[in-house]
Amino acid sequence: MSCTQIEKLIPLYISGDLPPHAEHAVCDHLASCERCARIAGEFEESQDWLRSFTTPHFDQPVFDKLRDTVRREITRVQSRPSLFELFTPLWNIRFALVSASALLLLVAGLIFYLNHQTVSSIDLVHEGKIESSQNKTENPTRNSQMSGEQQKTNVIRSSPRRIIYTLPYVSTPDPKTIALKSNPLELWLVTGEAVNSLIDESQTAEVDSMQEMMRFEFQTADPNIRIIWLTPKESKHNGETR
Amino acid sequence: MHGETRADLMDFALVADKLSGQSDEKITPVARLITRAQSGDLTAFDQLMINHQQKVITLAWRLLGNPDDARDAAQETFLRVYKHLKNVDPARDFSGWLYRIAVNVCRDIARKRLRGHQISLEAEIEAGKLIEPAGPHNTERVAIHAEEQAIIARALATLPVKERMAIVLRDLEGLSTEEVARILGSSPVTVRSQISSARSKIRAYRERWLKKRGPG
Numbered sequence: 001m002s003c004t005q006i007e008k009l010i011p012l013y014i015s016g017d018l019p020p021h022a023e024h025a026v027c028d029h030l031a032s033c034e035r036c037a038r039i040a041g042e043f044e045e046s047q048d049w050l051r052s053f054t055t056p057h058f059d060q061p062v063f064d065k066l067r068d069t070v071r072r073e074i075t076r077v078q079s080r081p082s083l084f085e086l087f088t089p090l091w092n093i094r095f096a097l098v099s100a101s102a103l104l105l106l107v108a109g110l111i112f113y114l115n116h117q118t119v120s121s122i123d124l125v126h127e128g129k130i131e132s133s134q135n136k137t138e139n140p141t142r143n144s145q146m147s148g149e150q151q152k153t154n155v156i157r158s159s160p161r162r163i164i165y166t167l168p169y170v171s172t173p174d175p176k177t178i179a180l181k182s183n184p185l186e187l188w189l190v191t192g193e194a195v196n197s198l199i200d201e202s203q204t205a206e207v208d209s210m211q212e213m214m215r216f217e218f219q220t221a222d223p224n225i226r227i228i229w230l231t232p233k234e235s236k237h238n239g240e241t242r
Numbered sequence: 243m244h245g246e247t248r249a250d251l252m253d254f255a256l257v258a259d260k261l262s263g264q265s266d267e268k269i270t271p272v273a274r275l276i277t278r279a280q281s282g283d284l285t286a287f288d289q290l291m292i293n294h295q296q297k298v299i300t301l302a303w304r305l306l307g308n309p310d311d312a313r314d315a316a317q318e319t320f321l322r323v324y325k326h327l328k329n330v331d332p333a334r335d336f337s338g339w340l341y342r343i344a345v346n347v348c349r350d351i352a353r354k355r356l357r358g359h360q361i362s363l364e365a366e367i368e369a370g371k372l373i374e375p376a377g378p379h380n381t382e383r384v385a386i387h388a389e390e391q392a393i394i395a396r397a398l399a400t401l402p403v404k405e406r407m408a409i410v411l412r413d414l415e416g417l418s419t420e421e422v423a424r425i426l427g428s429s430p431v432t433v434r435s436q437i438s439s440a441r442s443k444i445r446a447y448r449e450r451w452l453k454k455r456g457p458g
Contacts, residue, residue: 011441015412017419017434046445050413053394055300056309063295066313067288070320074284 001025006036014043273332280328287327291320294337298344304410305348306355307395315351319344341417342425345407352403397447401440408433409440 001009006029012018013026030037216229272293278286295316302315322343330339398406404426411422412433419437423430 008438011438011445012434014441015437017437042449043441043445046441046448047413049390049448050394050397050409050444053304053391053398053414055303058296058299058309062313063292063299066295066299066316066320067291069317070291070324071284071288073317073321074287074324 001029003029003033003036006030006033007039010036010040010043014040014047272336276327276330276332276336279324280330280332287324290323294340295320297337298340301341301344301410301415302348304398304414305345305407306352307399311351311355315344315347318347318351322347338421338425341411341415342427345411345425349403349407393448393451397444400447401443405436405440405443408436409444412437413441 006026009018009022009026013023016023018026030040214231216227216231218227218229220227272290275286275290275293279290298319299312299316302319303309303312306312306315319340323340326343330336398410401409407426408422411417411425412419417425419430419433422437423433426433
């Protein structure tokens with residue numbers, strides 16, 4: 001090893017912080033190099049000088065004051081009320097009843113709001129149009145341009161097990177049928193399986209006007225089953241099914 | 243009264259453990275005090291402070307070089323010890339843990355204090371702030387000793403914080419390199435490098451001071 005390398009190792013050599021092989025190398029070098037041996041001596045003197053560094057004497061009152069301060073601080077922290085304890089004086093039966101009532105009202109309001117929102121969303125999706133059978137025959141070109149999605153009836157999934165199945169507005173120039181536009185038809189409240197069969201096949205709701213009655217026809221998944229619903233024009237919900 | 247009763251019970255549990263041979267090496271006076279302090283016995287914590295106050299304040303003084311800062315550091319150290327005492331395993335090395343907290347507290351204080359004016363050896367020399375050696379007429383040993391102490395303190399103050407901590411723990415507190423590395427949260431290789439650099443700087447500082455003082 002060169003002197004430069006040894007010089008870098010001397011600060012650790014004097015306190016035995018070198019690995020054995022490096023220590024032996026430095027030791028051998030110092031035995032033969034006067035200059036490096038002098039540097040090592042200076043480092044050792046510097047170490048002794050540093051170790052002569054004594055701390056000032058702290059009197060007993062200093063330590064007493066120190067411990068006293070720490071104890072006082074600990075007591076202060078321990079006596080500080082927690083967040084729960086700050087609210088404890090307010091906690092009595094009346095407060096509990098008021099809180100519970102407020103919470104109940106809040107939950108009820110939330111449930112009502114969510115239900116109301118679901119019903120509103122049914123109205124919002126009534127944008128698809130199904131033309132009446134009369135219109136279909138009169139304007140076949142327009143009918144063919146309608147996208148599949150527009151022709152589909154709307155299905156709103158309000159929860160995984162409950163599906164509200166609705167028909168869109170009926171758009172027809174027939175004045176007897178136009179009356180239906182103000183009241184979209186909510187026809188089905190069925191389970192998912194039943195709807196799946198209806199989605200594919202029952203899009204051909206036809207609204208015909210009769211003299212005194214309204215007539216609705218639905219083709220189900222089974223080609224042999226067709227549902228026909230007749231209802232008086234004035235009270236649409238009192239219909240009969242055949 | 244109530245605290246002491248609980249503490250006695252804890253002692254009883256420790257003695258029972260010892261008798262059953264489960265944890266012979268865990269039952270040390272310090273471990274017992276820690277257990278009692280963990281159960282809320284302030285007297286036990288006070289005894290822990292008495293046992294370690296000298297060590298903590300001395301370390302703080304060596305690291306910070308200022309009695310007032312040392313007192314503040316010792317106070318903050320014991321407060322942190324109390325705060326985290328519940329997480330301490332009484333069987334573990336309490337002294338090392340205490341050192342670690344003290345070093346961290348001193349590091350925080352040193353950073354705050356030195357923010358704005360970092361002392362360096364070069365700046366000291368350039369500004370001529372190396373403490374004047376005692377004149378030949380001043381032959382009193384006390385005066386010389388005080389002067390040397392002030393110079394060593396000044397030399398330590400010129401070191402970067404990490405190097406100062408490493409050399410104080412290794413050379414003045416007498417800890418091994420591995421212990422110093424654990425306390426400082428770094429590797430032994432890094433600590434050796436810091437110690438080597440610090441020793442070289444201290445030697446250079448001393449050599450300059452000796453040259454300025456002259457022979458004799």
